[in-house]
Amino acid sequence: MEIFGKEAMKTIKRALMGGLALSGLLFAGAALAVGDSPGGPAVNEINLQPPASAIAEELYHLHTFMLILCTVIFVGVFGVMFYSVFAHRKSKGHKASHFHESTTVEIIWTIVPFIIVVLMALPATKTVVAMKDTSNADVTIKVTGYQWKWGYDYVKGPGEGISFFSTLSTPRAETDGQAPITATYLQEVDHPLVVPVDKKIRIITTANDVVHSWYVPAFGVKQDAIPGFVRDTWFKADKVGTFRGFCTELCGKEHAFMPVVVEVLSADDYAKWVDDEKKKMAAGADDPNKTYTMAELMxxxxxxxxxxxxxxxxxxxxxxxxxPALDGSKIANGPIAQHVSLVLKGKNAMPSWAPTLSDVEIASVITYERNSWGNHTGDILQPRQVADARNGKLPEGGDHTADAAGAAAASGAAAASSGGEAASSAAPAASDSMASQPQAAALPANVYFETGKSTLPDDAKAAVDAAADYAKAHPDAKFTLSGFTDATGSADVNAKLAKSRAEAVRDALKAAGIAEDHIILKKPETVTGGSDAKEARRVQISPAA
Structure with a gap:
């Protein structure tokens, strides 16, 4: 038993040492993997971030003062206690004293803590009062929390009228563990908040769904954003740069995916940014009355x-x-009215997108969802239909699940019948049903290519035939062809390859009887077709109107 005990202890000791060594390697690897975040937290940072505003400076000094004061109290109290225990121990012949009370001691230990609390409260109160003084702001910005992004509206001062959403821009490959993370992992956005230096910025916070909290450590500012309530705070950045913060209120699945990024610019640069931003807004303003093509909406x-x-x-x-999945779902393939209603009103965990997205954006994303992945409805939703839906008039049609079921039933009835009037009537009914909407189940269609090749594959016939059938049913229809490649190869080579593939499909469509002036080669914004290499090497055929 004694031998077994010693061996067991050795095993436990080795396991503990191995665990400690592994932990050390993991921590060392983590420290080496990512460096300091510019304007954000630093590796092994144990103190507050360097202050970038007067309030943050005061908070930093308060923190240091409180820490020193508490350390002095800790050392004093425990020093006396441990000294008393050590110096007056029983082994040295000391005996415990017995006394009932001491008014003097009680007065001392009441007055001294009171003085300490006052010393701590006076500067802290001064800072808290200053933090709440949002008057005389140079710029007022409304900050709205959404799951999971921030909305910024410049409501007063230079930049008034500018509004945008700020969304995490860290690539999905990093968050999914498929690519190494960078120094700004989960701390980068597509559109940061921009403010001028040395100007008082009033922040008004609220939320659209659940409670969020807007926090930028370098400015010493943190304010909850609560649905149905308005709160405010302020900061005055005293240096130019980029500063990063976070949502500090647990707000759901993607809580960690809604960072705060603030860019502080000089007065001249800020004025230029405001001018450029307003020009962009004017140039990029959507026309809700325009009739968009399938390619534009997609x-x-x-x-x-x-x-x-x-x-x-x-x-x-x-x-x-x-x-839930959208690929093959009843929502994306069922009645379009249900799809529009769900996006506008939300349901369960899904929020309402009516206050967040414009009519053009809602029309675009619904069209995209109904014509992507395995969904090939051919439905096009226009912005004016979304505007009507907001007023209670939902679009009609688009129930492709019912069409598919009806076609299957008619086909089965025709096959089962041995002849007679019932069979002769069922077959034309099935034929008419399929001819009435040939595009619904077929377009947009994809032609997939081999790696590095633009030769039309043997299985392209189905997509070409689908386009030809669509053209017969819609003689005035036009088609857009967009070529894509996988991520391998240089940008120039991929661009040429994508175009060659689109031209190969164009020639096939011409051979199928589609007029060349009805075929439009449309270069996508990026020719890289996605992370799935096989899916990426494609040409997409879509109705242009």
Whole structure:
């Protein structure tokens, strides 16, 4: 038993040493993997971030003062206690004293803590009062928390009228562990808040869904954003630079994915930014009355989906956990009215997108969802239909699940019948049903290519035939062809390859009887077709109107 005990202890000791060594390697690896975040937390940082405002400076000094004061108290109290225990121990012949009370001691230990509390409270109160004084602001910005992004509206001062959303821009490959992380991992956004230096910025916070909290450590500012309530705070940055913060209120699945990034500019640079931003807003203003093509809606919808929907429903449309798949779903293939209503009103964990997205954005993303992945409805939703839906008039049609079921039933009835009037009537009915909407199940269609090749593959016939059938049913229809490649190869080579593939499909469509002036080669914003290499090497055929 004694030998067994010694061996067991040795085993436990070796296991502990191995665990400690492994932990050390892991921590060392983590420290080496990522450096200091510019304007954000630093590796092994144990103190507050360097202050970039007067309030943050005061908080830093208060923190240091309190820490020193508490350390002195700790050392004094425990020093006396441990000295008394050691110096008056029983082994040296000391005996415990017995006394009942001491008024003097009681007065001392009441007055001294009171003085200490006053010394701590006076400077702290002064700072807290200053933190709450939001008067005489140079710029007022409304900050709205959403799951999971920030909305910024410049409501007063230079920049008034500017508004935008700020969304995490860290690539999904990093968050999914498929690529090494960078120094700004989960601390970078597509559109940071921009403010001028040495100007008082009033921040008004609220939220659209759940409680969030807007926090930038370098400015010493943190304010909860609560649905249905308005709170305010302020800061005055005293140096130019980029400063990073976080949502500090647990707000759901993607809580860690809504950082705060603030860019502080000089007065001249800020004025230039305001001018440029207003020009961009004017140039990029959507026309809700325009009739958009399928290609335009798909391109815009892909961006809207990536920024707003992919975090839950995934870039592949397959969903995750409590978030349902859109690929092949009843929503994306069923009545379009239900799809529009769900996006506008929300349901369960899905928020309402009516106050967040414009009519053009909603039309784009719904069109994208109904014509991406395995969904080939051919439906096009226009912004004016979304505007009507906001007023209670939902669009009609688009129930492709019912069409598919009806076509299957008619086909089965025709096959089962041995002849007669019933059979002769069922077959034309099935034929008419399929001819009435040939595009619904076929377009947009994809032609997939081999790596590095632009030769039309043998299985391209189905997509070409689908386009030809669509053209017969819609003689005035035009088609857009967009070529894509996988991520391998240089940008120039990929651009040429994508164009060659689109031209190969164009020639096939011409051979199928589609007039050349009805075929439009449209270069996508990026020719890289996605992370799935096989899916990426494609040419997409879409109705242009």
């Amino acid at each position: 391109e815009r919808g892909g961006k809207v989906y990536t920024s707003n929907c992919a975090v839950c429903h995934q870039p592949t449309g397959k969903g995750a956990g409590a978030f």
